[in-house]
Amino acid sequence: xxxxxxxxxxxxxxxxxxxxxxxxxxxxxxxxxxxxxxxxxxxxxxxxxxxxxxxxxxxxxxxxxxxxxxxxxxxxxxxxxxxxxxxxxxxxxxxxxxxxxxxxxxxxxxxxxxxxxxxxxxxxxxxxxxxxxxxxxxxxxxxxxxxxxxxxxxxxxxxxxxxxxxxxxxxxxxxxxxxxxxxxxxxxxxxxxxxxxxxxxxxxxxxxxxxxxxxxxxxxxxxxxxxxxxxxxxxxxxxxxxxxxxxxxxxxxxxxxxxxxxxxxxxxxxxxxxxxxxxxxxxxxxxxxxxxxxxxxxxxxx
Numbered sequence: 001x002x003x004x005x006x007x008x009x010x011x012x013x014x015x016x017x018x019x020x021x022x023x024x025x026x027x028x029x030x031x032x033x034x035x036x037x038x039x040x041x042x043x044x045x046x047x048x049x050x051x052x053x054x055x056x057x058x059x060x061x062x063x064x065x066x067x068x069x070x071x072x073x074x075x076x077x078x079x080x081x082x083x084x085x086x087x088x089x090x091x092x093x094x095x096x097x098x099x100x101x102x103x104x105x106x107x108x109x110x111x112x113x114x115x116x117x118x119x120x121x122x123x124x125x126x127x128x129x130x131x132x133x134x135x136x137x138x139x140x141x142x143x144x145x146x147x148x149x150x151x152x153x154x155x156x157x158x159x160x161x162x163x164x165x166x167x168x169x170x171x172x173x174x175x176x177x178x179x180x181x182x183x184x185x186x187x188x189x190x191x192x193x194x195x196x197x198x199x200x201x202x203x204x205x206x207x208x209x210x211x212x213x214x215x216x217x218x219x220x221x222x223x224x225x226x227x228x229x230x231x232x233x234x235x236x237x238x239x240x241x242x243x244x245x246x247x248x249x250x251x252x253x254x255x256x257x258x259x260x261x262x263x264x265x266x267x268x269x270x271x272x273x274x275x276x277x278x279x280x281x282x283x284x285x286x287x288x289x290x291x292x293x294x295x296x297x298x299x300x301x302x
Contacts (some may be wrong), residue, residue, distance in 0.1 A: 022085020171272025179237025
C-alpha cells in the first residue's frame with residue numbers, strides 16, 4: 001500500500017477541531033482556534049468538541065462521528081485534536097479508513113492520539129503529525145517554538161530537521177550509527193495498547209517513543225511485552241523523545257530502564273529529541289521517510 005502525504009495547507013483552507021479523547025478546557029480550544037486563524041486558516045468545530053461523558057468528550061459514537069465526519073468532508077484539509085487524555089483507543093478501529101485514503105488529510109495530535117495515528121497508518125498509510133498547540137500550564141500560553149514547528153509542518157514544504165537537546169535526560173541514551181525508514185510510534189503507553197490490533201508492522205521503521213507520568217514498572221511491562229511479542233523485530237532505529245515526570249524507584253531510573261530494554265535491540269538510538277510532554281515539543285510527521293543520525297544528533301524527515 002503506497003504512503004499518502006496530505007497536501008500542505010494553504011491560507012484560507014479549513015481545519016476542523018475535534019475531541020476524540022478526553023474533554024478539553026473551552027478556553028484552550030478557543031486559544032488554539034485563534035492561533036490557527038492567525039495563520040490565515042479557517043477553523044470549524046466538531047459537533048461534540050465540548051461534550052463531557054465522564055472522562056470522555058462524549059460517547060464513543062459521538063466522538064467517532066466527529067472524526068469520521070471530518071475525514072469525509074472534502075472542505076476539511078486537516079483535523080486537529082483538542083487534547084489527548086483517554087478514550088481515543090475506544091474508537092481507533094472504527095475510523096473511516098477508506099475515506100482517509102480517498103482524501104488524505106493531516107491528523108494533528110499526540111499522547112492518546114497516538115493510537116489514532118497508528119491505526120490510520122496501519123489501514124490507510126496516511127502520514128499524520130505528532131504535535132499539538134498545547135497550553136503551557138505555567139504561563140497559560142502556547143510555547144512559541146512548538147507553534148512554529150506545527151505551522152511549518154502544516155503549511156511549509158521542505159524537510160523537517162529535529163535536533164537532539166543535551167538538556168533532555170534521554171540524550172544519555174544516544175549511541176552511534178544511522179538508520180533510514182518511516183518514523184512510527186509516539187506515546188509508549190498507546191503503542192503498547194495498540195499491539196495486536198492497531199499497531200502496524202514496524203519492520204524497517206524508526207521507532208519513536210515518549211511517555212509521561214507512568215510508574216517505572218509500567219514502562220518495564222510495556223517494553224517487555226513489545227519485545228517478547230515480536231513487535232519490535234526488524235526496526236531500523238529508535239528515536240527517543242521526552243520521558244517526563246518519572247521518579248527513581250529503589251535505585252532504578254527511567255534512563256537505566258530504557259537503556260536496558262533498548263540496547264538489546266541492537267540498532268542505532270538517538271535520544272534527547274524534543275518530542276512529547278516536555279518543554280517546547282516539536283512536531284514530527286509520522287509515517288514519513290526519515291534519516292536518524294545518532295552522531296550528528298539529528299532526525300531528518302525528508
